[in-house]
Amino acid sequence: MSEDIYLIDGSAFIYRAFHAISALTNRDGMPTNAVFGFASMVRRLIKERQPVCLAVAFDSRGPVFRHQLYDEYKATRPEMPEALAGQIPYIKELVKALGLVSFEEQGVEADDLIASAVNRLADSGSRIVIVSGDKDLLQLVGDRVTMWDPMSDKVMDRAAVRDKYHVDPEVLLHCFALIGDSSDNIPGVPGIGPKTAGKLVKQYGSLEQLYERLDEMKSSKMKQSLIEHRDAAFLSRDLIRLKSDCVVPDEPAGYRLGEPDNGRLKVLYTKLGFTNLLKEVDNAAPIATDGFRLVRDRQSLDELAAILAEASLLAIDTETTSLNTRRAELVGISLSCGLPQCWYIPLGHRDEAGELVAGQLLPNEVREVLEPYLTSAELPKIGHNLKYDYAVLAQASDVSLAGPLIDTMIAAYLTEPARRSLKLDDLCREIDIKMTSYEQVTGGDKRDDAFAYVPVEAAGTYSCEDVHGTLALWERLQPRLAEKDMLRLFHEIEMPLVPILAHMEVAGIKVDPQRLDDLAEEFREKLAAREEEIYRLAGHPFNISSPQQLGVVLFEELGLPHGRKTKTGYSTDAGVLEKLAQQHEMPALIVDYRNLAKLLSTYIEKLKLLIDEKTGRIHTSFNQTVTTTGRLSSSNPNLQNIPIRGEEGGRIREAFVAETGTVFLFADYSQIDLRVLAHYSQDQALLAAFRRGDDIHNRTAAEIFGVSPLFITPDMRRVAKSINFGIVYGMSSFGLANQLRISRTEAQKFIDRYFDLYSGVQQFMHDIVEQAKRDGYVSTLLNRRRYLPEIKASDKARREFAERAAINTPIQGTAADIIKLAMLRVDELLQGRPGRCRMLLQIHDELVFEVDETQCGALQEDIRRCMEQALPLDVPLVVNMQQGHSLAK
DNA sequence: GGCCCGTCGTAC
DNA sequence: GACGTACGACGGGCCT
Incomplete structure (x- = not known):
């Protein structure tokens, strides 16, 4: 039995993939959506249909013979977008690496090559599947030829063509000639669409016949049009007719799918950043274990x-018994001073009875030997997520890892901040190293301390693989950092920050559990009262926390006018409820209920659960590799969004208390974002305002309202403040109007006034977007980068989003750079000081310290100085200091 | 019951 | 759709 032969209309797919898949890029910001779409389609085809013969045809570059027939052919098509053109070579390479036969011939299009193949294979007895969605190719459909569109999974055979066009595929050409094709700029006969064309061709059989027998036709508008556009009809037919004598093989063997070249595919997928496809060709080698040694005596x-x-x-x-560093006990340590030799020292492996297994050195003995090296200030330490190992060694062995630190997780983050996975095995897979997974080594054991029960041999291999992979990764990442000029950012900011963050996490912050309990009780009572009242107003109970159910109650049962809609129903957010509050008493109660519920579940109850039993304090995680701008983030719990506004917010803050004998010292940068903006934009008015020490919101208010600072009302200041914040975020008149509850026109007037005043800011916003378009990324003052591939997207919403990110990232990111630098300076200051002062929290523009009451006065000014001088800008940095016994200040 | 997504709300 | 960066609770749809 002869095999099916699959013929792919390559060029059409490239276009479709390009438009169907929005903005996809590799780590360097190169668009990859068309390659990805094409690769996915071929992969699916191969997987589902398992073809033996598979070929792909491409359009040739430049004009084709149809242009000689008609110089307006495809004239209305915009030129191939740059973002697509750049992907073509990769698609060609992909086709080669996959082992596909491909055709391209000067002066003809993919359709013609497919037609030629169909023609040449006519006598072979093979069935042919044309893989395309292009209706022009339906002309080729016949008894052994079908067309399959993998996107819609539709198969077109003779019956389907008849069904759709009411004629046989053989005469489809005549139909299309009459209909024309606006996308290819093929004129056809005006006024004739698919229906009429089908009828005419059915009746007359061909264009020639139609025109010969035109006299038989009753006079009508259509007849008139046919007469007038006779030439166009015949021209259209010549354009649509496929050329079927191109040079292609006439034996099925010439279409046979070859073996994929995995090496070549890997190089390509890696370059393109197709991690999922990479996994499938995965021929990553497991690490040779020859150099691995166990240290058991x-x-x-x-x-x-x-x-x-x-x-x-x-x-x-x-290797430890817990991801929580305060609970973690050492199970083993792996070390390497250079590949291929790696060592594993088992320390805490246990049998199922919980007894330490034999053949493990005593932790103290190991510590004595290793400590000088671990704490050596000269010997660089490399690890993946070193903050964890740093905290574990400090907590479990009282060893402070020192020396230049190198964290491959952070290195990978800096080179690719938008990357989702920074896991060691995912990163290693990309450099062809296959690692044993944690699940594999623990055999799926779900216990927290599963690793302690892993046999020593297996654990050793696993752990040695980790240090091996880490070293190999650094080999790859170091030159990348160098290329991007990020070595200083890495070595002088991010790495020295690691132990500081570890110390802050270990220090934690004290909360008063009794206060939390009291608050919880009070909030629960209030919530119950609101709930009852809401049910009474609704006439029945429902889930107030479900926006869906709430929408039904408010907008269907109570008949209140709904505002904007979300994907899932009516919007019930605070803005909507606020407007409704004038008409009904329920919305205000809902706002109140939500406020209480939020504070209770997110903060009060959660904080209580997270009090560490050993320390009685709350230990957050400060994450250094999460945000796209370079800020830190905080989780478990997030201590960077503890409420501060509103009376209830203050009550929660009161539960965070300074240790007996100490006091909190708060140091926050005043208007750091706007100062960075002044520096970046070099706007004269903004620079001058900060140099004079003006209150920037008052200054802005005075200018946009054209009044003396003496006559600024609180409302004017509020408007000015909103604009000042909005500017940093790239806000539109719509956004400002929404926030200030004014009309768009009014909002636009304010924005215009703002830009009259600060024209340099407007220029900056324009320039930074241009820069992002040119380079594909924006940078902070300390060379942190963010890639913005969507800055060139054709989708307006996506593009505008990228534009706002281009404006915001240098500002927010530079502010992040500055406070990180300040943390290093302050840490240095504190190390040289006797007495107790610990840095506890960083909240983006603020540092919180816990200081001995006796030391506080002396330290305050030194800390302020460190922070204000962290990075000299063209405007002064100003730090406000406060003291207090709780976070409520 | 776990996973994922959408909505909403807290911070800077 | 419309204001940038996070984390996280909750509901609800989906899968197992």
């Missing part, structure tokens, strides 16, 4: 020590 430990003494770097990974 004194002699091995001494050998290791001898190597450490000569080492110029040290890779390290700790």
Whole structure:
């Protein structure tokens, strides 16, 4: 039995993929959507249909023979977008690497090549599947030829063509000639569409016949049009007719799918950033374990020590019983001073009875030998997520990891801040290293401390793989950082910050559990009262927390006018409810209920659960590799969004208290974003205002309202403040209008006035967007980057989003750079000081310290100075200091 | 019951 | 659709 032959209309697919898949890029910001779409389609085809013969045809570049027939052919088509043209070579390479036969011939289009193949294979007995969505190719459909559109999964055979066009595929050409095709700028006969064309061709059989027998036709508008556009009809037919004598193989063997070249595919997928496809060709090699050693006796430990003494770097990974560093006990340590040799020291492996297994050195003995190296200020330490190992070693062994630190997780983040996974095995897979997974080594054991029960041999291999992978990763990442000029950012900011964050996490912050309990009780009572009242007004109980159910009650049962709609129903957010409050008493109660429920579940109850039993404090995680701008984030719990506004917010803050004998010291940057904006934009008015020490909101208010600062009302200041904030976020008149509850026109007037006053800011916003378009990324003052591939998107919403990010990121990111620098300076200051002062929190523009009451006065000014001088800008940085016994200040 | 997404709300 | 960056609670649809 002869095989089916699949013929792909390559060029059509490239276009479709390009438009169907919005903005996809590799890590360098190169568009990859068309390649990805094409690759996915081919992959699916191969998987589902398992073709033996598969070929792809491409349009040739430049004019084709149809242009000689008609110089307006495809004239209305815009030129191929740059973002697509750049992908063509990769698609060609992909086709080659996949082992597909491909055709391209000067002066003809993909359709013609497919037609030629169909023609040449006519006598082969093979069935042919044309893979396309292009109706022109339906001309080729016949008894052994079908067309399949993998996007819609529709198959067109003779019956389907008849069904759709009321004629056989063989005469479809005549139909299309009459209909024309606006997308290819083929004229056809005006006034004739698919229906009429089908009828005419059915009746007359061909264009020639139609025109010969035109006299038989009753006079009508259509007849008139046919007469007038006779030439156009015949021209259209010539354009639509497929050329079927191109040079293509006439034997099925010439279409046979070859073996994929995995090496080539890997290079390509890696370059394109197609991690999922990469996994499928995955021929990543497992790591050779020849160089792995277990350290189970004194002699091995001494050998290791001898190597450490000569080492110029040290890779390290700790295995523990818990991800929570305060609970973590060491199970083992792996080390490497350079590949291929890696060492694993088992310390806390246990049998199922919980007894330590034999053949493990005593932790103290190991510590004594290793400590000088771990704490050496000269020996660089490399790890993946070193903050964790740093905290574990400090907590479990009282060892402070020192020396230049190198964290491959952070290095990967800096080079690719938008990356979703920074897991070691995912990063290693991209450099062809296959690692044993944690699940594999623990055999799916779900216990927190599962690793302690892993047999020592297996654990050793797993752990050694980790340090091995980390070292290999650094080899790859170091040059990338260098290329992007990020080595200083990495070595001088991010890395020294690691131990500081570790210390802040370890320090934690004290909360008063009794206060939380009291608050919880009070809030629960209030909530119950609101709930009852809301049910009474609704006439029945429902889930107030469900926006869906709430929408039904408000807008259907109570008949209140609904505002904007969301994807899932009516919007019930605070803005909508606020407007409704004038008409009904329920909306205000809902706002109140939501406020209480939010504070209770997100803060009060959650904080209570997270009080560490050992320390009685709350220990957040400060994440250094999450945000796209370079800010830190905080989680478990998020201590960067503890409420501050409103009376209830203050009550929650009161539960965070300074340790007995200490006081909180708060240091916050005044208007850091706007100062950075002044520096970036060099706007003269903004620079001058900050240099004079003006209150910037008052200054702005005075200018946009054209009044003396003495006559500024609170309302004027509020407007000015909104604009000042909005500017940093790239806000539109719509957004400002919404926030200030004024008309768009009024909002636009304010914005115009603002830009009259600060024209340099407007210029900056324009320039930074242009820069993003040119480079594909924007940078902060310290060279942090954010790639913005969507800045060139054709989708307006996506493009505008990228434009706002281009404006905001240098500002927000530079502010993040500054406070990180300040944290390093302050840390240095505190290390040289006797007495207790610990940095506890960073909240983007604010640092919170816990200081001995006796030290507070002396430290305050030093800390202020560190922060104000962290990075000299063209305007002064100003830091406000406050003290208090709780976070309520 | 776990996972994912949408909505909403808190911070800067 | 419309104001940038986060984290997280909750509801609800989906899958197992």
